Amino acid sequence: MTIAVYPGAFDPFTNGHLDIAARAAGLFEKVIIAVYDRPDKNLLFTTDERVNLARQSVAGIPNIEVQSYSGLTVNFARRIGAKTLVRGLRIGADFEGEFEMALMNKKLAPDCELVCLMASLEYQFISSSLLKEVAWLGGRIDELVPEPVAIALKERLLASRKTV
Numbered sequence: 001m002t003i004a005v006y007p008g009a010f011d012p013f014t015n016g017h018l019d020i021a022a023r024a025a026g027l028f029e030k031v032i033i034a035v036y037d038r039p040d041k042n043l044l045f046t047t048d049e050r051v052n053l054a055r056q057s058v059a060g061i062p063n064i065e066v067q068s069y070s071g072l073t074v075n076f077a078r079r080i081g082a083k084t085l086v087r088g089l090r091i092g093a094d095f096e097g098e099f100e101m102a103l104m105n106k107k108l109a110p111d112c113e114l115v116c117l118m119a120s121l122e123y124q125f126i127s128s129s130l131l132k133e134v135a136w137l138g139g140r141i142d143e144l145v146p147e148p149v150a151i152a153l154k155e156r157l158l159a160s161r162k163t164v
């Protein structure tokens with residue numbers, strides 16, 4: 001079976017992530033969305049929350065699974081028998097970082113290939129960080145994220161406002 005890993009922070013999962021995952025699911029027999037489990041105080045959602053939101057967002061696509069992982073992405077890929085990593089590329093924002101990471105991963109795991117899918121035009125401007133900022137400032141983010149994410153974001157921001 002051809003398995004691909006789509007790794008990321010997914011804090012939270014957006015329609016841009018969904019687009020990449022769904023397109024990868026058309027290319028590989030199985031796609032594992034791999035959510036980084038690392039302590040980072042800048043993340044809005046916990047690892048379990050990020051996993052659950054991604055899981056709810058891809059519930060309609062049978063060959064996509066969501067798991068969390070820690071440590072090197074290439075080691076996680078090796079553990080689950082995946083030889084391909086998938087990443088999304090937006091204009092300008094992503095290329096250099098992805099290229100650098102790909103070269104390092106190639107050094108660490110020469111048998112692992114990277115497949116980059118170009119972000120679709122309508123999702124080029126969506127990033128998790130920008131939409132958190134827009135949501136925080138009261139902007140409408142409903143069309144930019146899957147419904148469970150929109151609900152979770154609103155609840156989280158409401159809760160954090162109460163503690164400010």
Ligand code: ADP
Pocket residue numbers: 007008009010011014015016017020086087088089090094118119120123124125126127128
């Ligand atoms: P990371 O910290 O690994 O970049 P992200 O959750 O920000 O984690 O992104 C995970 C992957 O999804 C990356 O390959 C990123 O380039 C890609 N991505 C993020 N937003 C979009 C988008 N709007 N369209 C397509 N790909 C995206």
